[in-house]
Amino acid sequence: MSKVPNANRKKHELSSSFDSARTSTEKPLAYEASAGGILVRHLHGLWQVALLEPNVINADSVIHRKTPRPPGSVFTLPKGGIEDGETAEQCAEREVFEETGVHVSRVLHLTDIRYSYVRSWGGGERVQKTVRFFLCLYRSGRLGQIDPDMRDEVRNVFWFPLERAHRKLTHRSERDVVRLAQKTIHEFPDQLLLSKTHR
16 A cells, blocks of 8 residues: 655645545435427428426426516426336326327437436435437327316416427527427428328
8 A cells, every 4th residue: 555655645634634524515416317308290381399388486496596587487398207117208208298288199219418406305415317308299189288286387388489499498408409309300301290190
């Protein structure tokens, strides 16, 4: 075992002491997995995407905003936590239905986004979260016909032109997901419409 040189011993001991103290005060790290859908439909020759306006009280409590944002200022995509025994694909379909009222034809996995946050509940753990997004085609149902219990999470849901949706969304990571959906639809529009027809 090599010895620490005399000139560096004190520095080494201080560093070790600092690392120990930091480790003991850091919040535990937790991991979360979610899935969501970019729900699109083709109507009168144009593509539209479903956007959510979440309940701002719920949204702001997660990110610790001191001043709640006014209604009409936060817009997101449907998504939620993957439940035990559930695949990411199943979760995406369930969350889209629960938050929009629409049944979908799942098309393909687009991308995963990752971010970190600190919980405002429980032990205040630091969380590393992964959200897997799927491109989903409208199949049936009426947008906004959701269970009354979901009103605690969803204030409003509406169709919005896909080409402009990346400018409407609040979070940069979700704007990037929508841009990827735009690109995919531009490259394979016939295949997507055929997928819907043969569901």
